[in-house]
Amino acid sequence: MSQLIQIIYCSAAKHLFSKSELVHLLAKSRSNNLKNSVTGMLLYAEGSFFQVLEGEPEVVERLFETIRHDRRHRDVTLIIHEPIAERTFGDWTMGYADITSKEVDELLGANDFFGTEESFTRLGQDRAMKLLEAFRHGRWRVRLSDNAELSDIQDSTGAPDSSVPSAGTPSGLPPHPDYTFAFQPIVNVKNGTIFSYEALLRGLDNESAESILQHVEEKEMHRFDEKSRILAIEMAAKLGLSARLNLNFLPRSVDSSPTAISSILQTAKRCGLREDQIVLEILEREIIDDFDYFNAVLDDYRGSGMHFAIDDFGSGYAGLNLLAEFQPDLIKLDMELVRGIDYRGPRQAIVRGIIRTCEDLGIDIIAEGVETPEEYRWLHNEGIELYQGRLFAGPAFEALPVTYRMPG
Ligand code: C2E
Ligand code: MN
Ligand code: MN
16 A cells, blocks of 8 residues: 655635636646546635645655746645545545535535544544635635736646454453553534543552552553553453544653554454544643654554544643644643633633634544533533543443433
């Protein structure tokens, strides 16, 4: 399987394009893109372009370079450049759509693309669709250039052109003397489904994660972390997991063990889970500590289909700055920010900023540690759809709860 990447950019047209001009513009490049296996989508609205390009890295990067120097537009702004597991527009090569046209409504509107079935398997790829949607709602629009230049230019606005077998683990709980797991649902209140379960380390008598971790020797930590995650996956599969599974990483375990991530993929496969069911939670402060390394590692694994969440977002020192360099699929809003959000102005201001930024970047937000109906109501009113917290359901010892409370 060859590696795929996706580039998404926006730009400002040098003049207002008519529909026929746009169609003409793309007609030429379409055959080229077909030949080079470049797929994607170009949107145009009132002088702004927004384009998704997908394909093999060298091809897409070369095309983007050409596009950047194409004089029909300016202010070319790179929004996303990262590996993808599969094409968003694989079998869909419409190429261009006017933002006002019906096709776009059909594509981006309330149809299957955002429906539960589709989007379940498309969390990562979904980002492209969410960004298109953000563009449609006026984000990423650039001002039309005043010095319209209509000179002839070369045509390059490229064209955008597993089944889940029953878990094969042995019956009975996977044997281990010292620890086990509890699972806490992450709820999608928009469609009333359980989005994921977070695996939380526990003692055999339901002791806290902390009480287990404090007995693990420092030099054993990484091995322990890797081993315990394998147990979490096996247990979730045996319990019949069909949603996603969120796994925590101990600080620094990704960069100290080359097998930390590959062992997850292997175990998931062995247990009959898909890669895209796995969400890795990494602490904000971890990522800043070894930023370049993290970006490289994560890019490798994005290509595998696994998803990434920044855990406890807002608790560290990086906050929104982190998103300048690293865009996960999800962020988990730190409990501290959530606590009392319904009456605390500064927290509200910060969270509004985070929500707006994540919308523009196609990142989903999970509000963590939601305890009161008032906190929930405030967050829901601001558009957050994913929740984890005692208000909905606490962690369940060695079980995947199928029900949760829905605040009034
Ligand atoms: P975390 O990853 O931020 O996990 C969320 C913690 O919040 C969990 O505590 C969960 O029980 C708790 N929680 C959930 N809902 C609420 C709520 O409504 N209110 C409050 N106050 N708390 C809530 P837990 O299980 O004690 O885990 C604590 C931390 O230990 C986790 O924080 C995580 O960083 C770490 N941890 C837990 N399990 C594992 C694991 O398997 N591996 C690693 N490496 N770390 C783990
Ligand atoms: Mn976590
Ligand atoms: Mn957390």
